[in-house]
Amino acid sequence: MTTEIPETARPRLLKGVRTRFDKARDTWLLLAPERTLELDAVAAAILAEVDGERSFGEVIDVLMAKYDAPRERISADVRTFLSSLVERRMLEIDVP
Amino acid sequence: MAMLAELTHRCPLACPYCSNPVDLVRRSGELSTQEWVDVFRQAADLGVLHLHLSGGEPAARHDLEELVAASTGAELYSNLITSGVGLTEARLEKLAANGLDHVQLSLQGVDHETADLYGGYKGGFDRKIAVAGWTVKLGLPLTINAVMHRHNLSTLDLMIDLAVDLGARRLEVATVQFHGWAEKNKAALMPTREQVQKAGETVHAGRRRLKGVLVIDYVPADYYATYPKACMGGWASTSLNIAPDGQVLPCHAAPTIPWLTFDNVHERPLKDIWMHSDAFNAFRGDEWMQEPCRSCARKAVDFGGCRCQAMALAGDAAATDPACSKSTLHADLLAAAEAASSTRDADLTYRRMPTLKQPLRTHDA
Numbered sequence: 001m002t003t004e005i006p007e008t009a010r011p012r013l014l015k016g017v018r019t020r021f022d023k024a025r026d027t028w029l030l031l032a033p034e035r036t037l038e039l040d041a042v043a044a045a046i047l048a049e050v051d052g053e054r055s056f057g058e059v060i061d062v063l064m065a066k067y068d069a070p071r072e073r074i075s076a077d078v079r080t081f082l083s084s085l086v087e088r089r090m091l092e093i094d095v096p
Numbered sequence: 097m098a099m100l101a102e103l104t105h106r107c108p109l110a111c112p113y114c115s116n117p118v119d120l121v122r123r124s125g126e127l128s129t130q131e132w133v134d135v136f137r138q139a140a141d142l143g144v145l146h147l148h149l150s151g152g153e154p155a156a157r158h159d160l161e162e163l164v165a166a167s168t169g170a171e172l173y174s175n176l177i178t179s180g181v182g183l184t185e186a187r188l189e190k191l192a193a194n195g196l197d198h199v200q201l202s203l204q205g206v207d208h209e210t211a212d213l214y215g216g217y218k219g220g221f222d223r224k225i226a227v228a229g230w231t232v233k234l235g236l237p238l239t240i241n242a243v244m245h246r247h248n249l250s251t252l253d254l255m256i257d258l259a260v261d262l263g264a265r266r267l268e269v270a271t272v273q274f275h276g277w278a279e280k281n282k283a284a285l286m287p288t289r290e291q292v293q294k295a296g297e298t299v300h301a302g303r304r305r306l307k308g309v310l311v312i313d314y315v316p317a318d319y320y321a322t323y324p325k326a327c328m329g330g331w332a333s334t335s336l337n338i339a340p341d342g343q344v345l346p347c348h349a350a351p352t353i354p355w356l357t358f359d360n361v362h363e364r365p366l367k368d369i370w371m372h373s374d375a376f377n378a379f380r381g382d383e384w385m386q387e388p389c390r391s392c393a394r395k396a397v398d399f400g401g402c403r404c405q406a407m408a409l410a411g412d413a414a415a416t417d418p419a420c421s422k423s424t425l426h427a428d429l430l431a432a433a434e435a436a437s438s439t440r441d442a443d444l445t446y447r448r449m450p451t452l453k454q455p456l457r458t459h460d461a
Contacts, residue, residue, distance in 0.1 A: 014235075014237065014265070015235040015236060015237065016197050016198050016236055016237035017237070018173075018197075020145075020171070022143075022145070024143045025143075029145065031145060031146070031173040031197075032237075033175065033197075033198040033200075033237045033239055033265065033266050034146070034175070034198075034239070034266070034268075034313065036145055036146070086308050087307050087308050088311060089237075089265040089266065089308070089309070089310070089311050
């Protein structure tokens with residue numbers, strides 16, 4: 001199940017949740033209270049654009065410019081992933 | 097991979113279920129600031145990601161701010177595991193400025209009476225509520241850690257509500273584990289089977305209701321279960337403990353296994369201890385397992401349970417954890433748990449530093 005996210009909403013990682021590249025494991029990680037998520041290429045690409053400033057729509061636009069995929073597909077991937085982080089109290093989405 | 101740094105055994109609280117060993121390390125035996133800083137660097141090199149700053153009460157260390165800065169410098173994710181007593185708003189601000197990532201605050205109950213009785217510290221509850229407020233105000237993630245036992249399990253739903261009211265992002269519901277000081281207080285703390293069953297239901301309902309509001313992690317009681325817990329995710333697989341004096345342990349309770357010997361960061365590099373020491377290799381893999389574990393399909397799921405519990409209850413650290421229904425000792429364990437849970441008016445033994453047998457004397461060279 002994913003929540004509706006308006007295009008103008010601004011996602012941001014909560015304080016105490018941060019990405020880190022792990023050289024030993026050669027992968028991006030998301031570190032949070034008592035949790036370590038190994039980020040796959042898609043998840044890492046999404047979080048690289050989530051800076052607390054860009055809106056959900058802008059994140060999708062930036063990813064479209066970088067990756068050759070239809071907007072609906074990117075939008076669905078971003079929404080699914082960000083919703084999963086909201087459920088885990090790692091990310092908040094500020095709706096204007 | 098995670099490392100628990102027990103910075104000190106000193107603590108203003110006296111919880112009768114403290115996981116610290118009964119034989120506590122004194123202040124004079126603690127690692128220095130520089131020694132801890134060096135251990136943090138070694139841990140980061142080893143691949144540790146999460147650093148849990150614990151104790152005792154870590155705020156009893158006057159160099160806590162410096163240690164948090166060192167953790168940040170080593171790119172570790174720092175978690176302060178605290179009773180709250182010893183923290184001020186100014187201190188917490190300094191810790192946050194030095195890069196502290198997460199605060200995990202213990203609550204011994206949902207009201208003054210219970211919390212201060214089980215914490216053994218008058219006024220503790222009020223201080224904890226204040227610390228929760230400062231933490232949330234700073235934007236730091238707050239976890240409430242609640243050890244649950246026979247006398248507070250009936251308030252589990254209130255504890256969940258309190259965690260939400262305090263602005264916690266995460267609640268850790270830990271049913272008391274009978275190691276350390278808790279072992280002395282089994283009769284007073286052992287929950288009943290009905291309580292344990294209800295607690296599981298309360299947690300599941302809370303998780304459903306609070307999705308996106310509060311993450312609830314739950315350590316269930318294992319004595320009434322069918323299978324044992326996958327203790328530590330397997331011996332020496334994803335975590336290690338450093339005791340206040342620098343002793344390196346696979347888990348809190350490992351020193352209760354009498355034939356294990358432990359290395360100290362004073363004497364051996366951390367990586368070498370992790371990879372090659374006898375204590376860390378004692379129960380890796382499955383060579384050490386006995387039947388029924390060795391041929392059990394679940395051996396890669398729960399690793400035969402807890403080695404320290406096997407030691408305590410079966411007298412053999414390599415035996416099947418008696419919490420497992422396949423253990424020949426399981427029926428005895430169950431009967432003992434039920435008997436303990438129906439004890440009335442058992443005394444509590446609070447955690448205390450040993451009293452000095454001789455007065456301290458100065459030493460002249």
